[in-house]
Amino acid sequence: MTIEVKVPTLGESVTEATVATWFKQPGDTVAVDEMLCELETDKVTVEVPSPAAGTLGEIVAAEGETVGVDALLATISEGEGEAPAPKAEKSAPKAEPVEKAEPVEVKPDVNTDPGNAPADTGGEAIDIMVPALGESVTEATVATWFKQPGETVSVDEMLCELETDKVSVEVPSPAAGTLTEILAQEGETVAAGSKLALLTTGAGAIATPKPASPEPGSDAGKPEAKAGDAARGDVENAPSAKKMMAEMGLSDAQVKGTGRDGRVMKEDVLKAGSAAKSTAPDAKQAPRAPTPAGDDAREERVKMTRLRQTIAKRLKDSQNTAAMLTTYNEVDMGAVMDLRSEYKDLFLKKHGVKLGFMSFFTKACVHALREVPEVNAEIDGTDVVYKHFVHMGIAAGTPQGLVVPVIHDADQMSFAEIEKAIAEKGAAARDGKLSMADMQGGTFTISNGGVYGSLMSSPILNPPQSGILGMHKIQDRPMVVGGEIVIRPMMYLALSYDHRIVDGKGAVTFLVRVKEALEDPRRLVMDL
The missing domain is CATH 2.40.50.100 (RNA polymerase II/Efflux pump adaptor protein, barrel-sandwich hybrid domain)
Known part of the structure; x- marks a missing residue:
């Protein structure tokens, strides 16, 4: 059928x-x-x-x-x-992160009692390798193992997650079988192409018991139960839910699945996490081990993630390398807000995406970069490289740290295309699904600190770029308009730039053009 x-x-x-x-x-x-x-x-x-x-x-x-x-x-x-029948042949080329080792052939003696024959008959030993990590990335840290030795896995089920200085990389299983041995523990640094673990295929491997069982008397039954749990297709949890449960430290018993036949979905994990936080004060009343006295009780030492280390290094390198300077201006957001209110429903109905402020700012920056191309350029040795295109970086805060996904060829996009691209990249950033290509090649960056309530700040350059625009909170302020004091929705703008190739005149001109385009959006249509 x-x-x-x-x-x-x-x-x-x-x-x-x-x-x-x-x-x-x-x-x-x-x-x-x-x-x-x-x-x-x-x-x-x-x-x-x-x-x-x-x-x-x-x-x-x-x-x-x-x-x-x-x-x-x-x-x-x-x-x-x-x-x-040829299942193993199909699964091997599908998963790039792994390389198969030579098959391990088990040849039981014909005179041996069948009851003492090896459990793994006809299985293959497969090396789980660190996949290619992207351009210029040579190593990663093992963040989380989602499977342990002795557990059964299905094809493409996620085994572990690696953390590089730019993105998280998931390592799927290349075949169905049993995870035999973990060679790189959580927290260890591994190089691209190195070995992470061993996997054994075959039905015999599925019955392999875990090395350490809390109840020695039940060893014979536990592997079968585990294999059954892994193979129960009717309650297989969503992979994204499994990953989030591991990140939040939630067990299966703490999450109630609302999917088909009780399948746990991502939304179920989020709900369970919120419930766990709301009951946290009660948990504090439970008995726990005595805490150390003195300053040790008020401190916690946590190793920086690779992403956080890279953020720190890049920002400090930017300060040490570029002749960074910031110029400020302010913009009356009334015209953009009125235009957005008038057309937001029609925009959503036609394009399937909400009309936000970021598309206006992206368009305004593209407009200004055409007039002041040095802000869209970069220094390469003793040369200045001018870019005749705009790959717009949109800075986004995530639980793991600041990332800057890039909207490629933003100068060729419509408002709707920009909004869709920003929504997609923002969702990928929050879910930790950004690829290396998503964050490479940016020529200019926009950072919106206003979403966190920032009224004024000086953004730091994202090297090798020569300019970054900082958006801030929209706040009603008294302004003089036509000789009268009126209340207007105002936003401070900040342009940080590399003074080695951008002069003050160019920086101020850029910011003024952005201001003019936002205060009269018709300029964007007329290219004025």
């Missing part, structure tokens, strides 16, 4: 999505509710689970394609009997 996998409902006013990643390929066996692919909309990321157990047949919508609601994504041949 052939079952169709279709695009689910994507939410209010969202009519289409892009196929981001296929986690299964034609011929792979799938369990009920096992995640098949991930779709990206201009608002959220949507996971598509399998509606039945069987074999993935044809993928109709490939990665990168845009699909509408209820469009056909793939087909599934129902029933386990239809699964193809």
Whole structure:
């Protein structure tokens, strides 16, 4: 029986999505509710689970394609009997992070009692390797292991997460089997291409018990129970939920699943995390070990993450290298706010994304960069490299630290395209899904400290860029307009620039052009 996998409902006013990643390929066996692919909309990321157990047949919508609601994504041949035999051959090339070791052949003696034969018959030993980490990134830190030795894993199930100085990298399992040994523990630094763990495939490997069991008397039964838990397709938790549970330190018992057949979704983990925080004061009343006296009780030493170390280094290098200077101005946001209020509903209805302030600022900066190109340039040795395009960096704060995803060719985009790109990159930043390509190549940056309530600040350059615009809080202030004092919604603007190639006149001109474009948005349409 052939079952169709279709695009689910994507939410209010969202009519289409892009196929981001296929986690299964034609011929792979799938369990009920096992995640098949991930779709990206201009608002959220949507996971598509399998509606039945069987074999993935044809993928109709490939990665990168845009699909509408209820469009056909793939087909599934129902029933386990239809699964193809050469499974290991398909899984190996799919996962780039791993390299297979030579098969370990187990040859039991024919005279040996069958009851003493090795458990792993016909299994293969597979090395789990550190994947390519991106341009100029040579090492990473093992952040979290989601599986432990002795646990069973399915194809593409996430084994661990690595943290580099720029992004987090997930390492999936290349085949179904049992995690045999972890070679790089949490907190260890590993180089690209080095070995992380060992995986054993085959049915015999699935029955391998964990090395350390809290109840020695129940060793024989526990591996079977664990294998059953891992293979229960009807309650397989969403991968994003598993990751978030590990990050928040939540157990399965603390999270109630609202998905199909009790499947735990990302929203369930967020809800459980909020509940845990709200009950935190009660938890403080529980008995706990005595805390040390003196200053030690008031301090906590935590190792900086690689991302935080890199942020610190880059910002300090920027101060030490560039001749950084900041110029200020203020802008009356009334015209933009009125235009936004007038057209926001129509904009949302037509484009499926909200009209925010960032598209106006991006357009205004592109407009100003055309007149003052040195702000969009960079220094390379004794040369100045002028960019005849704008790759706009949008600084975003995340729980892990500050990141700057880049909107490529923002000068060629419409307001709607800019808003969609910013929404997608912002969601990816919050979920830790930004790729290396997402944060490379920026020529100018906008930082919005106003969302946190900042009234005035001096942003630091994002090298090798020569300019960064700081947005701030919109605040009603008394202003003199036409000889009268009126209350206007005002925002302070700050442009930090590299004085080695940008003169004061150019910096002030840039900021004035941004101010003029925002106070009269018609200038953007007329290119004035």
